[in-house]
Amino acid sequence: MTTYDLEMQGLRKIYGDSVAVDAVTLSLGKGEMVALLGPSGCGKTTTLRMVAGFVEPSAGRILLDGRDITHVPANQRDTGMVFQSYALFPHMTVRRNVAFGLRCRHLPEDEVRRRTAEAIELVGLGSFEERYPRQLSGGQQQRVALARVLVLRPKLLLFDEPLSNLDAKLRVQMRQEIRRLQKDVGITALFVTHDQDEASSIADRIAVMNAGRIEQAGTPAEIYNEPATRFVADFIGTSNLIDGVAETSGDGRMTFRADAGGVFAARGRASTGARGALCIRPEKVDICPPGVAGAREGIVRRTARTAGMMEYVVVLTDGPELTVQEQLRHGIAPREDGALVGVVLREEDTQFLVG
């Protein structure tokens, strides 16, 4: 008995002499929604299409519910895919679109009718049954695409950037709706996106992809708070990345000497002399008056105001530059350009990344 619904083992796809997907290994637990997140061209769609059966892997295996489906034809995989373009059948009404998969399974007509109606009701399109796709808005078409796969109760749901054609407001609303539906039906899902907000809000876990590889997989909080690689730190949110070398290390704690100057305490493991970078999130740095015990000192170089927040670039007296964010509260005046300030860097918020 396996606890995973979908397992990808060492999946690779090579086009000519370029590697689109390189040894992707990832497992999805039953009912779990995992987002495959990465910049455009990193291999997300190719990975998803290998799982759906539209792309033949160059190497590796795909297991669905313990069964090896690597070489099973796409129409026998029991996956439900929602396409970026929705890919509805333009010559069929909503009802016939949703019934299509059931008809392929040669189910009795009254069952087809009942389940189709239920699925259309589930996505809230009860009064649109007889419309054609072109008579629906983008959001409604998206719902039809969802109903069309949910009605089959597949083993796995696959989403390829399904929200990227919607306007910003609808996108946020559909995110929540997809997540709610997925949790209601309890079907394992793989959700491809290049939008980190979307990934964080929709998925239980995120797998961050870069250049064909998964750099890190974890909960949204893990990915954000403990990025495993420099790429993840840079891609997710904003990070200060300070280059330098590891000095001493042990017990998951270490000291680090920045190329620009200064020695810092950080979390992480590395052999002495290993090159890497410190990752510090701008909002985790505290800014205070100069001279506070335990604080470093620096000079404010640039200030920028965003909604409810000030962002400063502080050049530390030690050398490195840090971007720092500070919430604007009553009674706190924004810091001036050129002001001398104190900066508190906590060891637990400072992470060493190799590379």
Add this chain to the structure above:
Amino acid sequence: MILWLIVALVGLYLMAPVLVVIATSFTATAYPVFPPQGFTWRWFGEVLASPEYLAAMRFSTALAAASTAIATVLGTLAALGLVRGRFRGQTAISALFLSPIFFPAIVLGLALLIFFNWVGLAGTFPGMVAAHAVLTTPFVIRMVSASLAEFDPAVEEAAKNLGASAMRTFFLVTLPLIRPGVVAGAVFAFIISFDELVVSLFLAGPGMQTLPIRIFTSLEYSSRPSVSAVSTLLILVWLVVGVPLYRRFLDVRHT
């Protein structure tokens, strides 16, 4: 105003041959003249009572129908392969498949005659059908390719993903979506075959008269207004059959 005048003049220029033919088919003289003199239905009666003309019409219809059927199936399959397939030399093969459109008909006719003499198809009905299919298949390929290129291949993938076999995907999804192209290709193929003279002249066996051959030969020996009448009938048929098809399948999509 000036533009309107230009459009009217160009229209008149393009339509003039048709108008001349229609007008002369009613002339009371014993030879076609323009402007026509007098008015008579006689030439239509003569055509419809002429066993030669009727046989030629039947022959051309059968020939066009058979070659259109072949061209439509072959052309649709070829277009599917050319647009959906991924293989080396695709562009070259595409160009090759469309090349009969650009060959001079006389070269094709000669080539087919020599080849058919060799394989024993010259002067036979199947030979004529095959030759006409060669002429018309490229038009089907063009039309079907255009409608294939227009629709999102993800729609076919969606069908597969929902469990449809390749056959089911083709008949329930692909074919309905490329139907305008297929029908337009078939109409084109039929018209071209029905109208074809040069290749038919090369390949027709004894007693095999297509309507264009019949019109051509009757002009050689005698010039009677019945030739105009037959042409007028042809124009009428296209108005009744061709124009509605054109409007249904070439103008408006997926209604």
